[in-house]
Amino acid sequence: MDEELHVGIDLGTTYSSVAFIDEEGNPVIETNMEGEGETPSVVFFDPSGGTVVGSEAKARLISYPEDTISGVKRKIGSSFKYTIGGKVYTPVEVSTIILEKLIGDFRKTKGMPVNKAVVTVPAYFGDKEREQTRDAALKAGIRDVELINEPTAAAIAYGYGNRAGGHKRIMVYDLGGGTFDVTILDLEGDCFTAVATDGLRALGGNDWDERLRRLLMDKIAEASATPISILEDDIYLQSEMTIKAEKIKIRLSSEELAHDTITLDNGMKIGFEVSRQEFEEHTSDLLEESFEKVEEVLRHARCSTYDLDAILLVGGSSRMPMVAAGMRKRFPDVRLDIFDPLYAVAKGAAVYAGRDKTGVKMRNVLSKTFGIKVSDGTGGYRISNVIFRNHTLPYSASALFNPEEDGQMSIVVEIYESSAVDGEKHTDIEDATYVDRFDMMLPEASSLDTRIVVEFTANVEGILTAVAKCGKKQGHQTVTAEVEQKEGEE
């Protein structure tokens, strides 16, 4: 058989996409059997057996809520179970069904199977979520699965990461269907590090749809002289208007005005129209929420927009003109990159899949620096750092300390984490977060000169053990540290 295509899969909360690298070396989105570039991540379980994935399933979300699953990505990594028609399904199984549809359609349209793919995951996904995503892909028949962070994939699609040299700091603003993620990425050549990541798990295009749906319902109520409460009780109308609202929202991204009609229960046909301006006025507070989060993430990363080389607009909802316009107004001095936001993640994953990976490896690094609380010599305290963030795991380091007083019987070792960079010996206590503590007895007749060795060891998964030793005495504590995946060699 021919050489296999390089495939990237964006397994999204609301929509999923598959991209591949074409003969010219460009990433291209492959459409599903319905001719769509994005497949709704919704599964309908037909009571007579069998499953339907995509738009058809999405259309049944409101009328058949008991037989339909959406948003499974929110449950991946947890022990949650779905029960449908008396049968139990795990999030992995549901994700597998979605992936089977994606790669099944790919096989049918391109005439070749997907044996190998890069699948994207949010930067904040922990080990469990990553493991289960990989599991779902393996179960769907992809033999060689590689995971990559969504913001990293988006940055690659935007052309970052394959340029020679230079340090860059960028922000990825990803406004999807049901979630909003903000990540600050540092890149050095083709090596990406997530410096900060946060978001709003319940903000996305769905909220814009719901606002628009309510606005349209008000218009219909007025035009038909029907109380809104009666219209809202009509489940069929509600389902139809939810679907229409999303379609009209999408139309308003390229048109200033949209109209449509609906036939009510009593046969009455109602026409209605809505302008982009009206839509934007009814949703401006949602956009504002996302901007506040952006500012919070900047604060947490202790940087400002001046430190950013660019903000990348990603996610289907970033196609709404109000997003880029609002961004320019709010953050006028940052360069904005916006190009194919809905497909950036899938395309970046495909580019990554096709990259010459000699020398490029995934490795785990600590996201935080860890140290212990010590006296600062002036009656206060500060953190003396022992093990630094951004080091490839496994990794261990030790430091020497002394008791604070002659004849001290015991010490309390308090572990703190911070964002200190390598070499920053001390961190102000206000800039550090308490993690855990342990007590340890000191040998008899200890003095100010008694040496206490504190050793921190972090394994590949980020399990961090702190051991303090002094003579024959010893104490220790184990904590779980946050780990990031980083591409590139150290």
Ligand code: ADP
């Ligand atoms: P997720 O990754 O959360 O699944 P996506 O990035 O795929 O989300 O974005 C899906 C969202 O983007 C949906 O709410 C959809 O309605 C919205 N969307 C897609 N295209 C457009 C458009 N042209 N204008 C406005 N919203 C859009």
Ligand code: MG
């Ligand atoms: Mg997404």
